[in-house]
Amino acid sequence: MTTRLATSAGPHATRILGLGHYRPANVITNHDLIARGVETDDEWIKTRVGIAERHWADPDETVVDMAEQAGSKALAASGVSTADVDLVLVATCTMPTPVPAAAPNLAARLGIDAPGAFDVNSGCSGFVYALNAASAAVLTGQARNVLVVAAERFSGWLDMTDRSTCIILADGAGAAVVGPSDASGLGPAVWGSDGAQFDSVAIDEDSHFFRQEGQTVYRWATGQMAPVALAAIERAGLQPADIAAFVPHQANLRIIEALARRIELPNAVVARDIVTSGNTSAATIPLALSRMVESGEIASGAPVLLLGFGSGLAYAGQVVLAP
Incomplete structure (x- = not known):
């Protein structure tokens, strides 16, 4: 006899219901980097990478701190209650240690009770990967709404003697709430x-x-x-x-x-x-x-x-x- 497992079904389509973002208060200009001893100049940075300034977190400001700021704004913009969020995903590659993941901590801080929660580490493409994991969870009936947050804190991983990297990287977070929709708002990846x-x-x-x-x-x-x-x-x-x-x-x-x-x-x-x-x-x-x-x-x-x-x-x- 072949055993058949029950499956769940969700809505016909999904879309982004709300967005939020956060940038730390510390603005680091190109001239600030030069003052810190980086061997470069403003014109070289703007010509090579196009950056005039970037934001770095405070020493005690964490990946989860920034994720919380962006996530709370996305929830507010979406109009979705925390009681209706069943899954929290965090795209990041800059947690200070591999364990624990950011997502369960973030969920608790936002007052989301016992959701599924995990991190996605795919570097710079991580948000799009996480967005599609969220959409799949809603479409298959595994979640009603999903909070997706991408948060990075690169200021703690920089070699200030390497001008090819320290001039580029920065800290910040962006978030989206993914939920059901009558018509598709997320195309195929x-x-x-x-x-x-x-x-x-x-x-x-x-x-x-x-x-x-x-x-x-x-x-x-x-x-x-x-x-x-x-x-x-x-x-x-x-x-x-x-x-x-x-x-x-x-x-x-x-x-x-x-x-x-x-x-x-x-x-x-x-x-x-x-x-x-x-x-x-x-x-x-x-x-x-x-x-x-x-x-x-x-x-x-x-x-x-x-x-x-x-x-x-x-x-x-x-x-x-x-x-």
């Missing part, structure tokens, strides 16, 4: 990885400092990610001209500009949050998206192309509708 180059972005085992092979990552991102973005648009049933906004991982302004040219989105506003927020890895996409929606740059219901890429080397592209 296009994801993958180039594991042959897995160590191009890493935390050094000996020094525990962040390091990356900048030119390798630049060539890979500018050469390989445009087709991923176009495939995500196609799988969503849209054309490039339909896209109202492009929110790629905020790795480097030169990468962002190169991708925007290659993808050719004639009607899209392009996120350039890197200029004032720096590179916050998994948090860059939701942080930039939340700020653009809040400022009115992206209208409610507008189709937005998300494109995460980075450590692993893993990537994920997806079209979503702005809440």
Whole structure:
């Protein structure tokens, strides 16, 4: 006899119901880095990576602290009660230790009672991966609503003598609430990885400092990610001209500009949050998206192309509708 297990079913579709973001109060300008002894100058930083300033957490401000700030704002924006959240996901690669995960602590702080809770570590593409895990949980009836938060604290992993990395990385968090919808607000994800180059972005085992092979990552991102973005648009049933906004991982302004040219989105506003927020890895996409929606740059219901890429080397592209 074949044993059959019962399955659960959820709603027909899902969408992002609300967004939130948080940037620490400490603004670190390029001139501040120079004053700290970094051998660089303002023009070099702006020319190479496009950053004017970034935000660093206070010494006692943690990944979970920042996640709490962004998560509470997303919940408020969504109108979803904490009693109706069944799953909490945190995308991060900068927790100080592998155990415990951030998600259970975050859930308790926000007053979400006994949800499923786990972390997603896929570096800079982590938010898009977590967003799809959230959508799948709702669609299969495993959760009614899911809180997805990406939070990173890179200021604790920086080698201040390495100007190729310490000028780029920053701290912050972005969040989204994913829930049921009558019509699809989350298009199919296009994801993958180039594991042959897995160590191009890493935390050094000996020094525990962040390091990356900048030119390798630049060539890979500018050469390989445009087709991923176009495939995500196609799988969503849209054309490039339909896209109202492009929110790629905020790795480097030169990468962002190169991708925007290659993808050719004639009607899209392009996120350039890197200029004032720096590179916050998994948090860059939701942080930039939340700020653009809040400022009115992206209208409610507008189709937005998300494109995460980075450590692993893993990537994920997806079209979503702005809440």
